[in-house]
Amino acid sequence: MKILHITYVALFVAIMGALGIVPPINLSFTPVPITLQTLGVLLAGGVLGARLGVWSMSVFLLVVAAGVPLLSGGRGGLNVFVGPSAGYLLAYPLTAFAVGCLISRYHTLKLHNILMVNLTVGIFLIYLLGGSCPSIYDAYTSS
Numbered sequence: 001m002k003i004l005h006i007t008y009v010a011l012f013v014a015i016m017g018a019l020g021i022v023p024p025i026n027l028s029f030t031p032v033p034i035t036l037q038t039l040g041v042l043l044a045g046g047v048l049g050a051r052l053g054v055w056s057m058s059v060f061l062l063v064v065a066a067g068v069p070l071l072s073g074g075r076g077g078l079n080v081f082v083g084p085s086a087g088y089l090l091a092y093p094l095t096a097f098a099v100g101c102l103i104s105r106y107h108t109l110k111l112h113n114i115l116m117v118n119l120t121v122g123i124f125l126i127y128l129l130g131g132s133c134p135s136i137y138d139a140y141t142s143s
Helices: 003-019 037-048 050-065 086-104 111-132 136-142
Strands: none
Touching: 003 037, 003 050, 037 050, 037 086, 037 111, 050 086, 086 111
């Protein structure tokens, strides 16, 4: 991996951390808040491509697992991977890969192509994987 690629990966990890500063929108009917970090995932896949997008999201999740409070609301550590938002976090690298692969198939980038990929595939994949991934939190609260 080239130094330039490592710099891009580190830059998007920093962008994801900066998007985590914005306070989350908590809803009364779900324990998972709405955050701007979903935008960072879509940007990583679209700007960096599939391979570097997966690298940047994986490094971001490793930094969060190490305990750095980069998630929205100042959360970090291994406990976020067993909470209600664990499925959404694990969907970050997969969504960056899918968005990167689909955007790279277009020969000319137009706004409607980018919006179509991000809104249909990107958002749908995050919410599909995040909502369907059972967590330890669900098993603990149901008993």
